[in-house]
Amino acid sequence: MNAKKLALLGILAGLGATIAVNSARADALSDIKAKGVLVVGVKADYPPFGSLSPSGENVGIEPDLARELAKGLGVKVQFVPVVAANRMQFLEQGKIDVMIATMNDTPERAKAVDIVHPDYYASGYNVMVPKTVNLTSWNQLKGVPVCAIQGAFYNKEVAEKFGAETVAFTGVAEALTALRQGRCNAFVYDDTAIEGKLQDPSWKDYDMPLESQDAQPWGIAVKLGDTDLAAYISKSIIDWDKTGLILSLETKYGIKHAAFAVQMHNKYK
Numbered sequence: 001m002n003a004k005k006l007a008l009l010g011i012l013a014g015l016g017a018t019i020a021v022n023s024a025r026a027d028a029l030s031d032i033k034a035k036g037v038l039v040v041g042v043k044a045d046y047p048p049f050g051s052l053s054p055s056g057e058n059v060g061i062e063p064d065l066a067r068e069l070a071k072g073l074g075v076k077v078q079f080v081p082v083v084a085a086n087r088m089q090f091l092e093q094g095k096i097d098v099m100i101a102t103m104n105d106t107p108e109r110a111k112a113v114d115i116v117h118p119d120y121y122a123s124g125y126n127v128m129v130p131k132t133v134n135l136t137s138w139n140q141l142k143g144v145p146v147c148a149i150q151g152a153f154y155n156k157e158v159a160e161k162f163g164a165e166t167v168a169f170t171g172v173a174e175a176l177t178a179l180r181q182g183r184c185n186a187f188v189y190d191d192t193a194i195e196g197k198l199q200d201p202s203w204k205d206y207d208m209p210l211e212s213q214d215a216q217p218w219g220i221a222v223k224l225g226d227t228d229l230a231a232y233i234s235k236s237i238i239d240w241d242k243t244g245l246i247l248s249l250e251t252k253y254g255i256k257h258a259a260f261a262v263q264m265h266n267k268y269k
Contacts, residue, residue, distance in 0.1 A: 048253035105219035119217035122260035
């Protein structure tokens with residue numbers, strides 16, 4: 001057999017293997033139903049979206065959404081804690097079936113995993129200030145020292161668009177200490193992280209009074225090729241928006257309604 005024929009056979013074999021793998025993945029929903037468990041990657045350190053209760057139970061908006069997905073399939077849910085550094089890898093490696101873990105929906109990430117549409121949530125940046133500060137507009141930050149985290153993409157915008165004087169720190173703890181000590185008048189950070197911090201009783205005298213800026217959508221993800229599972233989740237998200245489930249979960253966990261959540265509810269109701 002000559003080299004050209006061997007090369008052609010190799011290509012055909014590779015195509016056959018690819019088709020077989022994609023076909024198997026298209027049965028992901030059937031596999032989950034057969035094993036009776038939906039394995040979901042969630043955050044365990046990001047309240048109120050995903051954290052652990054004192055008894056070790058996964059609690060928060062995203063674990064509740066995972067429970068809804070499992071309930072719709074008639075299966076149990078199993079949680080696997082993930083962080084930003086490993087959440088996509090866990091999905092690609094088959095350690096989890098679904099990932100609901102505060103992940104921004106970006107074109108680059110969509111090359112590695114299947115990000116389900118519509119997106120289910122969105123986060124932007126905001127500021128945390130003492131309740132004694134009467135802050136009603138972003139323009140009031142002009143010339144005001146604002147604690148920030150080094151390298152955060154929104155630091156430049158806050159300085160250029162609103163005229164704030166950002167004071168950058170290497171970590172969140174240092175920035176928050178500076179805020180308490182009055183070395184800055186506000187702390188600019190991810191709005192969902194601020195929501196979580198405000199649930200800590202030690203921060204009861206602080207608030208997030210402004211409208212969030214530059215909201216970026218979050219997506220639920222499955223492994224590439226899990227088309228039937230993605231379709232099921234897509235229908236579920238639309239149903240959540242239609243019924244106002246996500247709005248009710250925001251209320252349950254004591255946070256303000258995100259503009260994105262309100263917009264999606266109005267779109268599908």
